[in-house]
Amino acid sequence: MKIKNKSFKDKSKKWLKRHVDDEFVQKSISDNYRSRAAYKLIEIIEKYKILDGVKSIIDLGSAPGSWCQVLKNHGKSLNSIIAVDLLEMAEIKGVTFYQSDFLSSEFEIISKTVDAFDLVLSDISPNLSGNKVSDFLLSKDLVENALSFSLQNLNTNGHFVAKYFRTGDISDVLTICKRNFYKVSSFKPKSSRKNSSEIYLVCLRKK
């Protein structure tokens, strides 16, 4: 038992050191972003110009809120930012936040009361168990649901960006994306940790 505790302590010490030393953690503190995830979205915005002309956005899995902060800082033509998360999120001026499961019927009712979006973002992660197969299946299920939400709620020419994990096959999801969007890419931002299997699906211009 003692040995297990020691290895747990060693692992958490290593995690803490890696976190504190991380250049994007340090940058997020000096730039006032709530998390280092901000820089992943900034890279996606710069590479794919996903905010150009965009007026309304929904951010699925938004807490603690760094993507919403980025949207506020980078979106020149934005009228509306809606955010949803299972967890609480501290207020960001100009962002309408719902604490809800985006798969719940409660959220389905909420989403019917708002207009369609020009951009659907999903940085949603499931609670990871460490089991690669079940974590992949959980994350794939979330991506499929986010995609189906975006197909129902995006304006024509709107964009969809979602995180997924490269630990399994998502070719069936990509096929649906290619059928419904003019351009589909996968992108690993430099700010995404190299040892993380996360990657972003970027679907541009819904047909």
Ligand SMILES: C[S@@+](CC[C@H](N)C(=O)[O-])C[C@H]1O[C@@H](n2cnc3c(N)ncnc32)[C@H](O)[C@@H]1O
């Ligand atoms: C990686 S974090 C998002 C970080 C965020 N993009 C930021 O920049 O602050 C993933 C979030 O997805 C949320 N999440 C997971 N499943 C969800 C669901 N079914 N509905 C809403 N949010 C969910 C989690 O609570 C978590 O806060």
